[in-house]
Amino acid sequence: MRITCPYCGERDRREFYYRGAAVDLERPAPDAGEDAWNDFVYLRDNPAGVTRELWCHEGGCGAWIVVTRNTVTHEILGSQLASEVKR
Known part of the structure; x- marks a missing residue:
């Protein structure tokens, strides 16, 4: 991926x-x-399909990014800096 x-x-x-x-x-x-x-600590939804996930570029610049990804196909649909994401 x-x-x-x-x-x-x-x-x-x-x-x-x-x-x-x-x-x-x-x-x-x-x-x-x-x-x-x-x-709160242990239970999370595990949806099949398009989701938004938080990732850190730990092995690079250290930026936190929000990745839009299809969990079924693992296709990456987009990414942007977490600081720029509107809630």
Whole structure:
């Protein structure tokens, strides 16, 4: 799989660190209880199809980027700096 870094250009996936889905997760209250915190830390959706993911170009410039990718075909549909993504 090849990912395009906005600064460095197209690179092999092994230069990047996958952080997870690029979505805002609602953090539980400090006293929410063990079940709520377990769900927050460990449970994530695993959708098939187009998703937005957060990656760090760890083996390159260190930029954080949002990658739009099809999880079924692994096709990269686009990437942009995380700081430029509008929520």
